[in-house]
Amino acid sequence: MPTSQTQKAIRSGLRMNQRMGDLFADIGNSANPEGRIAALYSDARFAIIGALAGGAAISVIQGILDRLKRDVQREIAAIFNSSINLGVEEARWQLELYDANVLGGINLTTEKDSAMRAIMARFDAQHAAMLALLTVDASDEQIIGDETRNGVFNWLEIVEAVAYWAAFLVWQAFDNMIENSRNSAGNRIENLFKMAVAIVDDRTTDCCLRVHGQIQPLNGMFKLTGTPRFADEMDYPAFHRYCRTGTVLYSPELDPGGKQRAKLLEETKAELKAREDAKKKKVKPTN
Numbered sequence: 280m281p282t283s284q285t286q287k288a289i290r291s292g293l294r295m296n297q298r299m300g301d302l303f304a305d306i307g308n309s310a311n312p313e314g315r316i317a318a319l320y321s322d323a324r325f326a327i328i329g330a331l332a333g334g335a336a337i338s339v340i341q342g343i344l345d346r347l348k349r350d351v352q353r354e355i356a357a358i359f360n361s362s363i364n365l366g367v368e369e370a371r372w373q374l375e376l377y378d379a380n381v382l383g384g385i386n387l388t389t390e391k392d393s394a395m396r397a398i399m400a401r402f403d404a405q406h407a408a409m410l411a412l413l414t415v416d417a418s419d420e421q422i423i424g425d426e427t428r429n430g431v432f433n434w435l436e437i438v439e440a441v442a443y444w445a446a447f448l449v450w451q452a453f454d455n456m457i458e459n460s461r462n463s464a465g466n467r468i469e470n471l472f473k474m475a476v477a478i479v480d481d482r483t484t485d486c487c488l489r490v491h492g493q494i495q496p497l498n499g500m501f502k503l504t505g506t507p508r509f510a511d512e513m514d515y516p517a518f519h520r521y522c523r524t525g526t527v528l529y530s531p532e533l534d535p536g537g538k539q540r541a542k543l544l545e546e547t548k549a550e551l552k553a554r555e556d557a558k559k560k561k562v563k564p565t566n
Contacts, residue, residue, distance in 0.1 A: 284376055285539040288527040291376075292476030295369055295525030302365070302445060303521050306358060307438045315354045316441050320434030323347040327423055327432065337413050344406050348399070355398060355441055359391050362445040366452025373528040374460050377471060385455045387448060394444035401440055405431055439520060446517035453526065454515055461497055473497055474529040475516070479546045487524045488550055492543030494529050 307314020312321065326343045367385065374381045408431040412422050424430035457473075474494045477487040485505035495501055500512040507519040516524045534540055 285529065285534040287376055288373060288474075288529065289476055289539060289543070291369065291372055292474075292525035292527040293478055296476070296478040296523040298365060299446065299449070299516075299523040299525070302358075302362065302449070303442050303523075306441050306445065307434075308442070308521070309435065314438065315358065316351060316438045317434055319347060319350050319354065320432075320437065324423055324432065324434070328419070331419050331422070337410065340413060341410065344409070348402060348406070351402065351437070352395070352399065355395060356391075358441065358445055359394065359448055362448040363387055363391075363452040366449040366454075367456055369449075369525075370453045370456030374457070377528055377530060379471070380460050382456070382459045385452060385459065387451060387455070390448060390451055394448065398437065398440045398444060401436060405433060405436070442521055443517065446522060450515035450517070450526065457497060457528075470530060470532060471497065472529045472531070473499075473515075473526050474540065474543075475501055475524055476527050476543065477524040479550050482523075483550070484519060484522075486518050487522065488547055490518065490524065491547045492540055494531075494540065 304311040305314055307317025307320075311317065323343055323346075327340060330339045330343065363385075371381050409422055412431065420428065420430060422430045423432045429435065472494045473496075474492065475487075475490045477483055477491040479488065479491065483491075484507060486503055486508045487505070489505035490501055490503055493501055498514075500514050501518070503511055503513060503518055509517075509519060515526055516522045518524060529540070531537065
């Protein structure tokens, strides 16, 4: 059946939602403190706690931070490479699904280097703030925080930045692969659009719920109306921090009557209604 390609594309988009979630968990976040970057910060934090408790010299703390920086840079480089491979793999699958020409690899060295500098600038700012606080005998809580508060040594700030740039590289790689093929000549990709696909569950943001099933030209912009969102118009995800939404290639010709896309739009409509109904139930009537 012609619609099978559309169904396969949508299923692949839903798998990308899961794979993006796995990528964020691998990096680490509040729900996954064992992630790669989060674990490095945790080990360094315990080392710093021990050094502070033992009255160690500032040079000892400096050494811990220097080692952490090297380890973080190494892990970020590996994460970025995996992110690019993920985007390339998904683009290749989507292109092959529609019998489009698939060109060779892409080069995102400049983008990777820029992203690394952006993240390490945050790391260096934390590093400098910690050393400044140590010189004035600030409290340990100000420096490394405690169970309820973050100090200037804030791992969440770093993992959030890594997740942001990793997602950026996934979809930059996807976009570059699609663009290269679109410009390569004479294939059916000129008849294709891009469509946003989100897993609809209790974690789906209002932003991604409302863009679910939206189609745009390959060089067009998705119109974002929900929250949270980085901008009102974006060419690809991530539409917000820790965004799992995927993008798939879509052919109206191979989705007669738009039936497969209509299912996605119905999902959105049903979920928005369910959330609105749940909100109303929480409002207690006044006498």
